[in-house]
Amino acid sequence: MPNITLITGSTLGNAEDFAEYLTEKLQLAGFSTTLLHGPNLDELHLSGQWLVITSTHGAGELPDNLQLLSTQIKQQKPDLSQVYFGAIGLGDSSYDQFCGAIKKLEQQLIARGAIQMGEKLEIDVAKYPIPEIAAEKWLIDWMAKF
Numbered sequence: 759m760p761n762i763t764l765i766t767g768s769t770l771g772n773a774e775d776f777a778e779y780l781t782e783k784l785q786l787a788g789f790s791t792t793l794l795h796g797p798n799l800d801e802l803h804l805s806g807q808w809l810v811i812t813s814t815h816g817a818g819e820l821p822d823n824l825q826l827l828s829t830q831i832k833q834q835k836p837d838l839s840q841v842y843f844g845a846i847g848l849g850d851s852s853y854d855q856f857c858g859a860i861k862k863l864e865q866q867l868i869a870r871g872a873i874q875m876g877e878k879l880e881i882d883v884a885k886y887p888i889p890e891i892a893a894e895k896w897l898i899d900w901m902a903k904f
């Protein structure tokens with residue numbers, strides 16, 4: 759079973775807690791995992807499987823702890839053609855730019871050649887205060903792609 763690197767962006771901790779839950783689920787299914795909260799580019803292996811999970815802050819912006827990674831990708835233009843990734847956003851539909859952060863990051867990864875596995879999941883925390891419930895089926899489908 760491959761290793762999954764979970765990359766989180768979070769301001770208030772919700773996305774981090776959620777990623778810890780996903781880590782447990784992945785491990786129970788037999789995957790090994792690496793959980794990185796707000797990593798920079800140097801901390802990432804630019805190949806293999808990533809699961810990117812980020813909330814949105816500001817007006818559709820990435821949380822502070824993913825700003826550096828996003829800037830590094832923009833400036834350093836890494837080759838991500840060996841990266842396979844899934845994408846999950848946490849957001850609140852009462853904001854204009856619902857889940858803006860994961861949309862931005864997804865586009866950046868694809869622009870650098872990363873290959874997306876499955877549709878991204880956007881979780882509306884206004885509807886699902888417990889995001890784990892909204893992710894259950896998505897995660898099963900995503901794991902089945904390996």
Ligand SMILES: Cc1cc2nc3c(=O)[nH]c(=O)nc-3n(C[C@H](O)[C@H](O)[C@H](O)COP(=O)(O)O)c2cc1C
Pocket residue numbers: 767768769770771772773774813814815816817818819821848849850851853854855856857858883
């Ligand atoms: C100041 C502030 C700004 C926010 N802006 C947005 C936004 O533009 N779009 C969106 O979808 N959600 C927005 N949200 C909702 C958060 O993404 C949501 O509450 C999320 O669960 C927070 O996760 P975190 O604890 O990992 O930071 C905002 C929340 C706050 C507190």
